[in-house]
Amino acid sequence: MNNSFNPLIIRNKEFIPVVQGGMGVGVSASSLSSAVARENGIGTIASVDLRHLHEDLLAESKINPSEEKYTRLNLIALNREIQKAKTQSEGRGMIAVNVMKAVKDHAALVRQACESGADAIVMGAGLPLDLPELVGDYRKNVSLFPILSESRGIGIVLKRWMKKGVLPDAIVIEHPAHAAGHLGSATVKGVNDEKFDFKRVLEETFELFKQLDLEREKIPMILAGGMANFQKVSTALREWGANAVQIGTAFAVTKEGDAHINFKNTLMGAEREQVVEFMSVAGLPARGVATRFLSSYIKREEKLQANAKADPKRCTQGINCLTTCGLRDGLPNAGQFCIDLKLAEAFRGEVDKGLFFRGKDPLPFGTTMKSVRETVEYLLTGQLVAIK
Ligand SMILES: Cc1cc2nc3c(=O)[nH]c(=O)nc-3n(C[C@H](O)[C@H](O)[C@H](O)COP(=O)(O)O)c2cc1C
Numbered sequence: 001m002n003n004s005f006n007p008l009i010i011r012n013k014e015f016i017p018v019v020q021g022g023m024g025v026g027v028s029a030s031s032l033s034s035a036v037a038r039e040n041g042i043g044t045i046a047s048v049d050l051r052h053l054h055e056d057l058l059a060e061s062k063i064n065p066s067e068e069k070y071t072r073l074n075l076i077a078l079n080r081e082i083q084k085a086k087t088q089s090e091g092r093g094m095i096a097v098n099v100m101k102a103v104k105d106h107a108a109l110v111r112q113a114c115e116s117g118a119d120a121i122v123m124g125a126g127l128p129l130d131l132p133e134l135v136g137d138y139r140k141n142v143s144l145f146p147i148l149s150e151s152r153g154i155g156i157v158l159k160r161w162m163k164k165g166v167l168p169d170a171i172v173i174e175h176p177a178h179a180a181g182h183l184g185s186a187t188v189k190g191v192n193d194e195k196f197d198f199k200r201v202l203e204e205t206f207e208l209f210k211q212l213d214l215e216r217e218k219i220p221m222i223l224a225g226g227m228a229n230f231q232k233v234s235t236a237l238r239e240w241g242a243n244a245v246q247i248g249t250a251f252a253v254t255k256e257g258d259a260h261i262n263f264k265n266t267l268m269g270a271e272r273e274q275v276v277e278f279m280s281v282a283g284l285p286a287r288g289v290a291t292r293f294l295s296s297y298i299k300r301e302e303k304l305q306a307n308a309k310a311d312p313k314r315c316t317q318g319i320n321c322l323t324t325c326g327l328r329d330g331l332p333n334a335g336q337f338c339i340d341l342k343l344a345e346a347f348r349g350e351v352d353k354g355l356f357f358r359g360k361d362p363l364p365f366g367t368t369m370k371s372v373r374e375t376v377e378y379l380l381t382g383q384l385v386a387i388k
């Protein structure tokens with residue numbers, strides 16, 4: 001497909017300037033990531049709890065469940081998804097793996113992704129200060145993309161990495177007022193802070209590059225959050241100096257998206273006012289669709305937070321998936337529900353029970369499901385008629 005944007009260049013290789021964001025649990029796995037890679041884009045597998053995609057692993061995890069087993073089966077699932085995605089991408093594009101810093105197994109997931117042949121590790125939901133060490137010698141072949149939301153965080157990561165002689169291969173800037181899932185602000189109210197404005201973050205970061213004696217071209221900047229719109233892509237790439245956009249929600253609902261059809265319909269059918277923010281159990285604000293579960297949880301949130309109590313038994317599944325968990329650790333400012341259970345219910349298409357992450361902005365094709373190719377084509381050429 002012809003488009004008039006400059007390619008995204010990572011380690012001298014050219015890609016279309018569209019990145020598919022990692023989406024857990026099981027929303028972006030081998031099918032979606034490889035479809036994006038086949039368009040010569042960057043497709044991302046979300047590494048969190050991929051065992052749900054493999055019936056044999058899920059069945060095994062139910063026999064004498066343990067934390068160790070949960071970790072081991074998820075690493076097997078990640079390896080399987082990477083192998084499949086690499087084969088199905090037919091040598092085009094890139095297969096990246098998203099790892100959330102907040103997840104207890106983040107180091108093991110990074111290691112597995114490297115061993116399994118991932119082309120890049122994308123890390124957010126916490127400052128990825130130690131990502132270079134986690135990747136170690138694999139860095140020769142594995143690109144590193146931190147996800148950050150404002151220039152201060154970018155400065156902290158850059159300075160720390162530069163002391164180790166490492167630079168990010170690209171930086172994802174995720175806007176807390178638009179993106180889906182966990183958001184990079186401290187509080188729900190804080191998501192609209194002006195310090196997150198894309199244009200401002202870019203300007204401040206380019207200034208920071210100057211202070212650090214870094215060439216601006218050296219580190220591509222990728223904007224994430226509400227960017228699934230040709231006009232916005234044009235402005236970001238042509239006027240603001242960004243190098244690519246990262247898209248989540250609009251790819252989650254494509255034909256190739258790995259999620260259940262009910263998941264896609266829930267995201268596509270949500271009106272703007274049904275997309276809400278709340279505190280996640282991981283201690284960060286998050287954004288999703290106000291389904292029956294989420295609406296009722298939000299109503300009870302204050303009461304539940306007032307009853308927060310540190311108790312290992314509150315991790316009913318006993319898998320301790322998060323390093324810090326508001327429910328298990330009794331943190332009164334964090335969420336009070338088991339996010340692993342809720343995301344798994346959404347993955348299975350249980351609309352009333354599950355937690356469905358979604359970005360704030362309208363989708364390019366409304367409630368119509370399109371393919372990855374059609375979505376990419378619209379984003380880069382504006383050619384398909386977008387429905388409001
Ligand atoms: C269903 C869903 C799950 C997500 N899960 C993750 C995740 O596991 N890790 C992560 O870093 N970002 C996650 N995200 C954020 C996306 O990677 C992406 O940056 C964001 O959705 C961009 O905003 P947009 O949805 O407006 O395009 C998720 C987004 C969605 C829609």
Ligand code: SF4
Binds near residue numbers: 281320328338339340
């Ligand atoms: S309660 Fe749920 S979200 Fe919290 S650590 Fe345990 S499994 Fe994870």
